[in-house]
Amino acid sequence: MISVQACLDGILLGILFALIAYGMALQWGVMNIINIAQGDLVILGGYIAYFMYLYGIHPAWGVIVSPIIMYFVGIAIYKLVINKVVDRDLFISILATFGISILFMQLMNFAFGADVVLANSDYGTTMLFNSNVVLPNSKIFSAFISILFAICLVIYMKKSRLGRAIRATAQNARAAKILGVDTEKVYAATFGINAALCGVAGALISITFTIHPYMGLPYTIRSFMIVIVAGLGNLPGVAMSGMGLGVFEEFADYILGTEFRIGSVFLLLVLILVYRRFKLSRKREYLK
Amino acid sequence: MSISKNNLILYIGILIFGIAAPFLFPAFKVQLSILCVLIVLATTWNIQGGEMGYNSFGNILFYGLGMYLCASVQVGMFFPLAEWTESGGEKTFVHTPAQFFQGMAVGLVVAAVVPTIVAGLIGYSILGLRGHYFAICTLGLGVAAGEISGGIEIIGAGQGFTTPPFPDVGSLESRGEFFYFLSFVVLILTFVAVRGIYSTRFKLILNAIRDNEDKAEAMGIETMKYKIVGWMISAFFCGLAGGIMGGLVGYIDSTDVAFDGREMGVFMVLMAILGGKGTLWGPIIGATVFHIFKEGFWTFFLGWQYVALGVLIVVIVIYFPEGIMGWLREKYPERFGEVVDEKDRKAQVELK
Numbered sequence: 001m002i003s004v005q006a007c008l009d010g011i012l013l014g015i016l017f018a019l020i021a022y023g024m025a026l027q028w029g030v031m032n033i034i035n036i037a038q039g040d041l042v043i044l045g046g047y048i049a050y051f052m053y054l055y056g057i058h059p060a061w062g063v064i065v066s067p068i069i070m071y072f073v074g075i076a077i078y079k080l081v082i083n084k085v086v087d088r089d090l091f092i093s094i095l096a097t098f099g100i101s102i103l104f105m106q107l108m109n110f111a112f113g114a115d116v117v118l119a120n121s122d123y124g125t126t127m128l129f130n131s132n133v134v135l136p137n138s139k140i141f142s143a144f145i146s147i148l149f150a151i152c153l154v155i156y157m158k159k160s161r162l163g164r165a166i167r168a169t170a171q172n173a174r175a176a177k178i179l180g181v182d183t184e185k186v187y188a189a190t191f192g193i194n195a196a197l198c199g200v201a202g203a204l205i206s207i208t209f210t211i212h213p214y215m216g217l218p219y220t221i222r223s224f225m226i227v228i229v230a231g232l233g234n235l236p237g238v239a240m241s242g243m244g245l246g247v248f249e250e251f252a253d254y255i256l257g258t259e260f261r262i263g264s265v266f267l268l269l270v271l272i273l274v275y276r277r278f279k280l281s282r283k284r285e286y287l288k
Numbered sequence: 289m290s291i292s293k294n295n296l297i298l299y300i301g302i303l304i305f306g307i308a309a310p311f312l313f314p315a316f317k318v319q320l321s322i323l324c325v326l327i328v329l330a331t332t333w334n335i336q337g338g339e340m341g342y343n344s345f346g347n348i349l350f351y352g353l354g355m356y357l358c359a360s361v362q363v364g365m366f367f368p369l370a371e372w373t374e375s376g377g378e379k380t381f382v383h384t385p386a387q388f389f390q391g392m393a394v395g396l397v398v399a400a401v402v403p404t405i406v407a408g409l410i411g412y413s414i415l416g417l418r419g420h421y422f423a424i425c426t427l428g429l430g431v432a433a434g435e436i437s438g439g440i441e442i443i444g445a446g447q448g449f450t451t452p453p454f455p456d457v458g459s460l461e462s463r464g465e466f467f468y469f470l471s472f473v474v475l476i477l478t479f480v481a482v483r484g485i486y487s488t489r490f491k492l493i494l495n496a497i498r499d500n501e502d503k504a505e506a507m508g509i510e511t512m513k514y515k516i517v518g519w520m521i522s523a524f525f526c527g528l529a530g531g532i533m534g535g536l537v538g539y540i541d542s543t544d545v546a547f548d549g550r551e552m553g554v555f556m557v558l559m560a561i562l563g564g565k566g567t568l569w570g571p572i573i574g575a576t577v578f579h580i581f582k583e584g585f586w587t588f589f590l591g592w593q594y595v596a597l598g599v600l601i602v603v604i605v606i607y608f609p610e611g612i613m614g615w616l617r618e619k620y621p622e623r624f625g626e627v628v629d630e631k632d633r634k635a636q637v638e639l640k
Contacts, residue, residue: 096601106595
């Protein structure tokens, strides 16, 4: 029964990871940058929901408020920093966003304190299989909202004018520019959408789990891992590997103990990269 | 390697300054030792990041490994390690001066050798990755090492590990002087070794790997072998630096002191970039400037130093990626032995 519990927990958690990873894949595919500050954007989104909770508003409304605020935060980050690293070496973008990550981490530490907090949603729990498996309703709620946002975004990307412009830029930025797409605007919008997705995920995390100013980096690593396993622009793949990662984490937590949970995530990243390196070296290729 | 007359004067000047520094600035001995360690870290990072083009966030792995190994050996040679960490800094066991220095010597040797072996073992699989995959993979390695060592009981787990206190050998000043000269000797060793390496064919091979690895391989260079050797050299000195730093700080915490990938791991990259990647003097200048800047912030902007560091990273990376040496090279190319064709330069300026 405990494994059923871990599986279900993991799948619900993994859907959240997949949402963050989708944002990562979006900006990686469109702008060719890797955003180390992704996790910190998530945590910032979480704090927005937490503050609404502190002022007596139900934290679930954070799912709507936090992406709106985060969209503008994302645009601001893009205008200040990211637009100067888009065309440059990927390592420059990694370092620059690492700087942003440290900055955000410390600012959040000042503003909100170094305590572990969570926004209590009072959703109760659901019992399954003769009360052997306990699922908090907040987790089910968060998984449902994540799927909803993901579907909305996919439809938006397929149908709207901006969505098409984003996809065109991802395919070939130069050609898109020639055909009259304002790539600068597209980049800004992409980063804003990514930040908004992080905001949604953060708000959900603040309801379901806990948030802490220094917890950002593991979320970045998780989304990076999901993206490299699934590949860019492969949405079902992102969802599947997100759930797989969630299940892996729950089992690592259960078998090795909670203190090794984050460590096992980072170790898995190393193992996946090394595995891929050996797989590709047989064909005399390398990760590009 | 040949040393010109001007350089010889420079080196002797630095040597004399280095020896006299703790007596000239007795209040800053600890800061000067940290500066030496930082220079060692930046210089060895530069072997991969600057010369080889493999931007690693993972050298912190060797640094932390060296730190833990040195302290563990120093304790474990004379006392049961588990009980030492159990007592958590309570002075139930006291090292005599002879035991302390013996332990330190053996510990530093172990701290240098084991990370080198580790680098050799994992090198084959990790160095096959390229570009940002390598960067993220090494970042993951560093953080994973920190998280895992934070769960191991015998080295103190989450509550940390107190390194042996400096024994009472007479004067109060001796602790600072001992660690200063230790780190200064390691700094000189590193400098001599790196300078030696940079004047051989090995450096050219590393540069070839940086500029175009596939082409280098096609020219018959076994790139993997050289990459691993380069990484092992880095690991050797990082381990030494870590061992000294552990004794200097006096307290080892898995994620805040030893495997501090978010701070020290980024600092080494930043120092090398600030000074100028791929030069001998760049990391040294970068580390010095960075350390002065950091300590200045520490004193005047207490509490806001990490915010300032985040801003500093972004500013350096975006506006100053060539570093101080790169800027100097652009400004005074003649000094770097580059022949400048005046016509050509004018044409380029016009093009800009």
